[in-house]
Amino acid sequence: MSTRKHVVYWHETEPVVPEPPLRENVDCDVAVVGGGYTGLWAAHFLKEAEPALDIRVVEAEFAGHGASGRADGFVTPTIGKDIQALVKEFGTRRALEASQAVGRSVLEIGRFTRRNKIDAEYEANDYLMVASTQAQLRRLRTDRDLATRIAGREQPPVLSPADAQEVIGSPAVLGAMRTGGALVNPFKLARGVARVVKERGVVVHENTPVLRVRPGVRPQVVTPGGTITADKVIVAANARQFTFQQFRNKTVPLWSYAMVSEPLTTEQLGRIAWEGREGMVEAKTFLTCARFTADNRLLWAGGPAFYFWGRDMRRRRMNDQRAYRALAEEFGRFFPMWRDLKFTYTYGGVMDITRDYAPHFGALPGGNIFYGYGFNGNGIAATHTGGKVLRDLVLGKDSEFSRLLYVDDAQRSARDFPPEPLLYVGARATTRLMEWKESRA
Known part of the structure; x- marks a missing residue:
């Protein structure tokens, strides 16, 4: 297998000319820390609601550099990773409200790209949750029953092996369930949202790492080149949320x-039934997934999820050969007809994981530093909804979005992870436990 290490495929699909970094002390109404989806959507919806607001976004690299621009591009109506736990905690009505809000975001993102002429390669072609083991098949049926209960109406059936393989002709697929959703080029979408907010008057400072957020009557965002003093601050740093003391x-x-992979030839494409170009997602927590890109490359992703001691996010972790060996092995199981396919890009990215596998939004004590994080690898649509949540929290509006189960209150807040070495031991043990439980589900 020929590989090209350390290069994020999506980053090569659109050139980037970064905005200038912050080089002075400035004042504004709202400062946003993080130039990924959450921060950009929040800036967009705030500016849409209150055009006169002076908003500044600061990003350590360039907009879309992090998880937003290296995601796998599945736009799904997903809330975190554990809908069953959310139903148990909040009940079916509130889980339905949140699911419907994120489901609307799937459609609204498509309309946003068309209205603003963003070539994000948006394809509204659904995705398939597939089972490759009997345990996963049982999980599919459980998820379908739960979705029926939440929605109050019958959901699409779990497809038989024969019917599922007529959609995606993998011999590993034992069953599947069609779910509404879309595919997108995540980097082009992030860059497109950044362009739109800049056109509407939001100032974006790229190559501007944030050293700390200093609380106060008017909180401050401290960077190497200058400090932003603002009435309100939004911290939306995704996987780097933990780098802020709060x-x-x-x-x-x-x-x-x-x-x-390299682009598939017509002959290679003809070896498998996959006419609808649906995304494919395996029905387990640490899943593998597959999809075509706009130029008919195959993206194969997921597999083992690694935690490195001390929350290590250094670039060298992109080259962990254990991950690529595991992905290659699973790829051979799902798609033996493509053993000659050459993969020309291999790379890694980091997800922000919370203890309850669900997002969290709210305000810190003092009421002028807001936050949104915890998408657990399922954030493209949920961050769009989250932008509306942050808009209404910052503007002090009581709305359907500020009341979503996303939002922390006296009864719900993100639980702390333990310090090292307990964190390292616990992360490894939890991963093994979840894999064991899913094998016996």
Whole structure:
């Protein structure tokens, strides 16, 4: 297998000319820390609601550099990773409200790209949750029953092996369930949202790492080149949320990996039934997934999720050969007809994981530093909804979004992770436990 290490495929699909870094002390109404989806959508919806607001976004690299621009591009109506736990905690009505809000975001993102002429390669072609083991098949049926109960109406059936393989002709697929969703080029989407907010007057400072957020009557965002003093601050740093003292133990960064092939030939495409170009997602927590890109490359991603001692996010972790060996082995099981396919991109990215596998939004004590984080690898649509949540929290509006189960209150807040070495031991043990439980489900 020929590989090209350390290169994120999506980053090569659109050139980047970064905005100038912050080089002075400035004042504004709202400062946003993080130039990924959460921060950009929050800036967009705030500016849409209150055009006169002076908003500044600061990003350590360039907009879309992090998880937003290296995601696998599945736009799904997903809330974190454990909908069953959310139903148990909040009940079916509130889980339905949140699911419907994120489901609307799937459609609204498509409309946003068309309205603003963003070539994000948006394809509204659903995705398939597939089972490759009997345990996963049981999970699919359980998930379908839960979705029926939440929605109050019958959901699409779990497809038989024969019917599922007529959609995606993998011999590993034992069953599947069609779910509404879309595919997108995540980097082009992030860059497109950044362009739109800049056109509407939001100032974006790229190559501007944030050293700390200093609380106060008017909180301050401190960077190497200058300080932003603002009425309100939004911290939306995704996998780097833990780098701010206020969120130190709220998230851990888990690594996920991907391989992207050379473009498939017509002959290679003809070896398998996959006419609808649906995304494919395996029905387990640490899943593998597959999809076509706009130029008919195959993206194969997921597999083992690694936590490295001390929340290590250094770039060298992209080259962990254990991950690529595991992905290659699973790829051979799902797609033996493509053993001659060459993967030309291999790379990794980091997800922000919370203890309850669900997002958290709210305000810190003092009421002028807001936050949104914890998408657990399922953030493209959920961050769009989250932008509306942050808009209404910052503007002090009581709305359907400020009341979503996303939002922390006296009864719900993100539980802390333990310090090292307990964190390292616990992360490894939890991963093994979840894999064991899913094998016996």
